Amino acid sequence: MRRCTTGVLAACCSLLALATATGCGAADMTEQASPFANAQGARTVTLSTQSWVGAQANVAVAQYLLEHELGYRVDTVQVDEVPAWDALSQGRVDAILEDWGHPEQQQRYVEDKKTIVDGGGLGVTGHIGWFVPTYFAKQHPDVTNWKNLNKYADRLRTAESGGKGQLLDGSPSYVTNDKALVKNLDLDYQVVFAGSEAAQITQMRQFAKEKKPFLTYWYSPQWLFEKVPMTEVKLPAYKEGCDADPEEVACAYPHTPLRKYLNADFAKSGGGAAEFLKRFKWTTKDQNEVSLLIADRKLSPEEAAKRWVRGHEPTWRSWLEK
């Protein structure tokens, strides 16, 4: 019995110690930054890098300029898209530089809770679609229309797709309607999820090396197009609202102007860094240039950003001026 009371006492003491350590009263988790931020007195900006290389390119260039031109320390955190919104609203991350459209999160955090603000356009337009390698499209020009896809199903069969053709999909974090599309368009295909973009790219390059045909979910801007030329397969045209019901989608993906989002507090009090990130705006070509340096030439993101910055001074000067 006595032991029991000692235990309870000890638990209370440790709780008390914890509370005093972190200051009494309320502890708002939204006010907490990363423990690695601001080490040794530097001003730190935390950017979210998503897993695809285009997003890494944005971050690399922003990081390079923030560090070398504005004197900040930049931390990057790799998080998937939806959790990144969450982290942004909590202030764990200061900015997302490339968002492909998350209406639900936007409604919740930007409109309702006002913890995130729109940071303007990135200047790049994103598009998702189905692609076949160009060498295959040249041999069989009619494969580029969805109506003829069933004809080629048996040529696109793999061990994973069972008796059907394989439609290769990527990371689970990406926006995709492919399962519904295959069903609603009556295609003899099986969606095979690679599970991560890295795995998907590796697989596509292996196919391309052997000039094998494949059908894949892919998106632009993407550096892989420079390495493996691909042609889009036409799906039924996109019309406003045709993708409203995720079960009933039977149309192509829209063209999305990519946007930046900032944490509301950071946008207000982030000073030069926030201003800079709001003005950060470039083109698809610029982004691809950096992406290719990172992913294909295997340069470190920092080195790739340095090379781009060296060649495009007028572009980034305009992001810096007051």
Added chain:
Amino acid sequence: MATFTAPAPRTGLPGFLGFLRRPAVRKLLLLAVAAAVLVPLADSRWASGTWPHALTVDLTEPLGDASTWIIDNRDSHPLFLYFFGHVSNAVVLAVRAVYLVLLAAGWAGVAAAAALVAWRVAGVRLALGTAAAVLTCGLLGMWVPTMQTLALMVVAVLASVALGALLGLAAGLSDRTYRALRPVLDTMQVLPAFAYLLPVVLVFGIGVPAAVLATVVYAAPPMARLTALGLRGADAGVMEAVESLGTTARQRLFTARLPLARKELLLGLNQTIMMALSMAVIASVIGAGGLGDRVYQALASVDVGAALAAGIPIVLLAVVLDRVTGAAGAEGSAAPAGEGFEETDSRWTAWARWNGWPGWVLAAVAALAVAVTGRLAGRLDWPETWIVHIAEPVNRAVDWMTDHLYSGVPYVGGTADWAAHFTTGVLNPVREGLQWLPWWAVLLTVAALAWLIGTWRTALTAVLAMAAIGVLGVWQPSLDTLSQVLAAVAVTLVLGFGTAVAAARSERCERLLRPVLDVFQTMPQFVYLIPVVALFGVGRAPAVAAAVVYALPAVVRITTQGLRNVDPAAMESSRSMGATGWQQLRQVQLPLARPALLLAVNQGVVLVLAVVIIGGLVGGGALGYDVVFGLAQGDLATGLVAGAAIVCLGLMLDRVTQPTRRRTKKGA
């Protein structure tokens, strides 16, 4: 499935009555009777091959609501403001404090401190190794990430040890607590790390606090288990003697019980550290930062070389920590029991023992001196010019491998062809077979296997766990995952037993193998996911391959040890009877090493499951994909249900392969 039960020792064709008297047969008969009654009943009500829909519970809505509630109330509800907020704050502060101390010590100071601690604990040789390992982290250009991981690890390990020791103390001193705690700890031990991530993310959001807490939950159980074990295992005679001296309970605890449990405590520390490290890497998926994050980011651009540059420091940290804590444990046990397996090091420790605190003071002063010198010299950060870039040559090597091995190799075919054959020839039939089996047949098989190897208790747990999967409504994907686990375990056991037999027969073979096993066992799974994709394509085959590579070292190690420990007298007598090497192996070594073999199977199954789940990242699909999906989309319903199913699957697999009562019977 039946191939996993170890071969029966001798089959002498006894009469039918003798046959009936064997416990295995009796158990099976009982099960058959139960099945004969229950199956027609179940089949008539819910006649379907897969788990009947009527018996599922849909958790999508409540889980979705819970997630929305948490997101909406996270910055205002008192529970978050006054409890989770403080926990999170404390973690951030602690990690930050350690991180700043590490940065302030500079690379020279950290290396010196690490080496000196290793010297005090484990001797000169390990101290040199430690210093070399720490400096290698810097050489690879990973200094700052290494320090971030280290800071996170220090906090997580301290918290795990404190929590584990408290729980272990409670369980070690009170029988009731022990009985209540043991099944929980046993279960936590077998859960794949991936299953822990979602719940903490939900409450704490992405970031370091969530990562640290997930790590603590993952790493505390071994400490608790071993503490309890050590305290309960105290020699009764010694305890009685101490009691007769008129000591109080507290005195007995501190002067007798705890010192007697020293070996277990240190083993617990060792296991906790190893598990914390592996979790710290996986936690990069939820924003842990540090080395794991570097690996994860490098993989996004399919940069195996960069991933390896971040992976090597993890392996080095793991090997160093493992050896140092292991040596500390061995030193404690060497004196009374005389069974130190680190013979080479104990010589050094004896030499280096400066009798307690003078040595420690010397070490502290030396470390401080180095740190201050580094500071004065203005060399806190690792110098840029000292960085060796290994990424490029590694990538070239990987490219060469994939170019030349992927397909079209004459006669043997390429790795891609093997993967395709494996998928169509093994994985697909196993999966289809499992999914074709009526649900009650799966439950019966589970019950039969678990009961044959373990007790009726383990069988019941296994069946209930399997049924829970059905109730959760993820029967099909779980069987898919199960089929991958079975295939991977089969491959692992074939390769593992083969290697182990070779290693047990030849000293040299084992010596060559040991460092390889160390590296493979501590390598973060992320690092070899991508080369595996490059070799085997996307799909279930690479997931299985990664799982095999991960589980193999443990299986080899346990089996080798088991074969080695076979009574030399038995070996000698069989040799004198003129048995050939093969006969010896088959008729003496393997039967006598049966407990070790079963343990190897059990470990193999648990490890394989952990990686097959992570295989969701390379196209493994099934439950692993659902968890990744849940994390990526913030879709708790999918993720948590899949996580729970993984837990159940792990529980089932563990119980099915757990030889609980057999050890006592193997006296001969």
